[in-house]
Amino acid sequence: MFSPHASGADRPQRLRASAAVRGLVRETRLDPAAFVLPLFVRDGEGVRDEISSMPGVFQLSVDEAVKEAQEAAGLGVGGVLLFGIPAHKDAEGSAASGDDEAVQRATRAIKEAVPDLAVITDVCLCEYTDHGHCGFIGTDGELQLEASLPQHVEAAISHARAGADLVAPSSMIDGVVGAIRQGLDSAGFDHVGIFSYAVKYASAFYGPFRDAADSAPAFGDRRTHQMDPANAREALREAALDVAQGADMLMVKPAVAYLDIVRQIRDAFPDRPLGAYHVSGEYAMLKAAGARGWLDERRAVLETLTSLHRAGADVIITYYAAEAARWLKDGE
Ligand code: PBG
Numbered sequence: 437m438f439s440p441h442a443s444g445a446d447r448p449q450r451l452r453a454s455a456a457v458r459g460l461v462r463e464t465r466l467d468p469a470a471f472v473l474p475l476f477v478r479d480g481e482g483v484r485d486e487i488s489s490m491p492g493v494f495q496l497s498v499d500e501a502v503k504e505a506q507e508a509a510g511l512g513v514g515g516v517l518l519f520g521i522p523a524h525k526d527a528e529g530s531a532a533s534g535d536d537e538a539v540q541r542a543t544r545a546i547k548e549a550v551p552d553l554a555v556i557t558d559v560c561l562c563e564y565t566d567h568g569h570c571g572f573i574g575t576d577g578e579l580q581l582e583a584s585l586p587q588h589v590e591a592a593i594s595h596a597r598a599g600a601d602l603v604a605p606s607s608m609i610d611g612v613v614g615a616i617r618q619g620l621d622s623a624g625f626d627h628v629g630i631f632s633y634a635v636k637y638a639s640a641f642y643g644p645f646r647d648a649a650d651s652a653p654a655f656g657d658r659r660t661h662q663m664d665p666a667n668a669r670e671a672l673r674e675a676a677l678d679v680a681q682g683a684d685m686l687m688v689k690p691a692v693a694y695l696d697i698v699r700q701i702r703d704a705f706p707d708r709p710l711g712a713y714h715v716s717g718e719y720a721m722l723k724a725a726g727a728r729g730w731l732d733e734r735r736a737v738l739e740t741l742t743s744l745h746r747a748g749a750d751v752i753i754t755y756y757a758a759e760a761a762r763w764l765k766d767g768e
Contacts, residue, residue, distance in 0.1 A: 444487070445654055449663075454626055454645065457524060459748075463746070464742060464745050464746045466738065466741055466745060466752075466760070466764055468511060468512035468513050468514065468757070468760070468761035468764060468765075469512055469513075469514040469546060470514055470634035470745075470750060470751050470752060471509045471513045471514055471515075471517065471741075471751075471752050471753075471754060471760065471761060472513070472514060472515040472517050472520060472554075472556060472711070472751060472752070472753040472757060473494060473504075473505075473513055473515070473516050473517070473754070473757035473758055474500050474517040474518075474753060474754075474755060475504060475505070475517070475518055475519070475542070475735050476494070476495045476496060476520075476521055476648050476649060477491070477495075477496055477497070477498060477501045477518055477519070477520055477522040477538040477539055477541075477542040478495050478496070478497060478518050478520070478522075478523075478538050479497065479523050479538055480497040480511070480549065481497050481499055481502060482499065482500065483495065483497035483578065484496055484497075484500050487644065487647055487648040488642070488647065489587065489644035489647050489648075489716075489720055490644045490647075490648055490716055490719060490720055490723070490755065491723050492723065492755070493648065493719070493755050495521055496524070496646065497535070497538075498538060498541045498542045499545075500547050500764065501518075501542045501545070501546065502542070502545050502546055502549050503531045504516075504527065504551075504652070504758075505546045505549065505550055505553055506549060506550055506616075507758060508553070508757060508758045508761070509550045509552065509553040511758055511761035511762055511765065512761050512765070513553070513554070513757045513758055513761050514551060514554055514751075515553060515554030515555065515556055515601075515751075516546065516554070516555055516713060517556045517558060517753055518539045518542055518543060518555065518556070518557045518558065518562060518600075518603065519539070519558050519617040519648075519649050520532075520537055520539035520563055520564070521538065521649060522537060522538070522561060522564050525564055525565060525566040526564075526565070526566055527565060527566060527567065527572070527573065527574060528561075528565070528584075528587060528657070529561035529563075529564030529565040529584070529587060530564070530587070531564045532559075532560075532561050532563075532564040532587060532588075532590075532591040533587060533590035533591040533593070533594045535548060535594050535597065535598070537594075537600035537761065538624055538740060539557055539558075539595065539598075540594055540595065540598040540604060541598075541636065541731050543555050543557060543598035543599050543600050544598050544599055544605075546581045547598075547599040554601045555597040555599065555600050555601050555602075556561070556600065556601065556602045556603070556616050556631055557592075557598075557600045557602075557604065558604050558606050559588055559591050559592045559595065559603050559604060559605045559606065559607070559612075559616065560588075560605070560606045560607040561584055561587060561588065561591075561607065562607070562649075562651040562653070563649045563650065563651045566654075567641075567654045568646075568651050568652050568653040568654050569581075569653050569654075569656070570584075570607035570608070570609065570658065570661065571584030571585075571588075571607060571609055572587075573585065579656075579660060579661075580611040581607070581661060582609060582610070582611065582726065583725050584607075584609070585611060585612060585615045586615075586620070588607065588609070588612055588615065588616060589615050589616055589618075589620075589662060592605070592616045592619060592620060593619055593620060593623045593625065596620055596623070596625035596628040596758065597623075597625075600628060600631045600703060601628070601629070602628065602630065602632055602684070602685070603616065603628060603629075603631070603632045603765040604630075604631040604632070604633060604687070605630065605632055605633060606622070606633040607661070608633065608656050608658075608661045608662050609661055610661075610677075611637065611681070611728050611746065612685050613630055613632050613634075613677075613678045613681040614681030614682060616630060616682075617630060617681060617682035620654075629684040629685065630671075630682060630683050630684050630685070631679040631683075631684065631685040631686075631687060631711065632678075632683035632685065632686055632687060633687045633689055634674050634675045634678040634679075634683060634686045634687060634688075634700060634701075635661045635663065635674050635675055635688045635689070635694075635697060636662050636663060636685070636687070636688075636689045637662055637664070637665045637686065637689065637690065637694065638657065638658050638659045638662035638663060638664065638665065638716075639662070639665065639690050639693075639715070640690075640717065641690045641693070641715045641716065641717030641718055642690075642715055642717060643720075644716035644719070644720045645716035645717075645763050646718055647659070665693070668696065668697060668700065670689070671697050671700065672700065672701070672704055675701050675704065675705055677710060679705060683708070684693060684708070684709075685708060685710070685711060685751070686701055686705060686708050686709075686710050686711070687707045687711040687713055687753070688701055688710070688711070688712050688713070688749070689712070689713035690713065690714070690715040690717070690718055691712040691713055691714045691715065691718060691744050691749070691752075692714070692718055692740060692743070692744075694712075695743060695744070695747040696747075697708065698744065698747040698748050698749050699747045699748050701748070702747070702748025702749070703748070709750045710748060710749055710750050710751070711749060711750065711751035711752070711753055712744040712747070712751075712752055712753070713753040713758070714741070714744065714752060714755070716740070717761070718740075719754070719755040719756060720737055722736055722737055722740070722756075734763050737759070737763070738760060738763060738764070739753065740757070741760055749761070754759035
């Protein structure tokens with residue numbers, strides 16, 4: 437009978453016998469420089485409104501967002517992703533492109549306070565429309581998403597004007613990346629990159645985000661433009677279209693239920709940095725179980741983020757960015 441103790445047996449356990457050797461042969465390592473912390477910004481001063489379904493995550497006024505960004509940068513976090521909660525919503529989401537709206541002001545303030553932190557802005561209309569859809573609604577009550585492309589472009593240009601390093605179109609409307617690329621170039625912002633939410637699924641895991649950003653659709657859902665969770669080949673088609681239209685970086689979202697997609701996009705587009713967005717519902721699950729003592733939050737989070745990196749994500753967008761950076765710094 438085979439014995440692992442026989443002379444010459446190949447025994448993987450040899451390399452697990454001590455923390456020293458485990459550390460030496462570890463294949464993937466998390467680096468906070470590749471973490472992006474999403475921030476929800478709004479009007480006011482000194483505002484920190486905790487989101488009930490996302491403990492530890494807040495709607496922040498610009499002054500508070502700057503503090504949060506400084507703290508994250510101090511922990512080594514590489515970037516922030518800004519979402520706006522506007523004071524005024526209308527059918528066209530006109531506040532999305534206002535130069536004095538919260539996202540634009542926060543971009544300027546964060547770039548001034550922490551110039552080395554990458555500022556990425558989410559470009560979508562769902563937070564800004566009174567009906568909560570990512571584009572316009574026609575007179576027949578049907579979504580007219582393509583008609584809203586010029587407003588997406590105006591929003592992206594206003595973010596670039598405020599100093600955003602990258603803009604991140606998240607509405608999954610066909611052609612949005614190409615429209616934004618052209619718009620940025622003709623407005624003199626050809627140096628501003630596009631981090632495309634290229635592969636975004638119509639997911640139940642966005643639930644808490646829609647509380648956070650107050651962006652739940654008033655009727656209907658997003659299945660006519662976000663992807664069907666059952667599809668993988670289509671993800672390659674979406675990513676190819678976005679690369680052809682000028683996406684500098686690609687994203688897969690959500691993350692944990694889509695690790696196979698992360699791996700496939702990584703392999704199919706080796707020259708594009710790839711991000712995985714560990715979304716609100718994924719955060720909420722870990723927070724809730726951790727708070728009840730049902731699992732060790734710190735270990736579960738670091739294991740989860742490691743799995744995203746191992747699957748092929750270069751950049752990890754997570755509400756845990758600052759906390760995970762602190763855990764990594766404090767060591768095992
Ligand atoms: C759209 C957008 C959404 C998220 C990021 N950008 C919501 C949606 O598509 O409904 C979700 C992020 C998360 O759940 O953490 N602006």
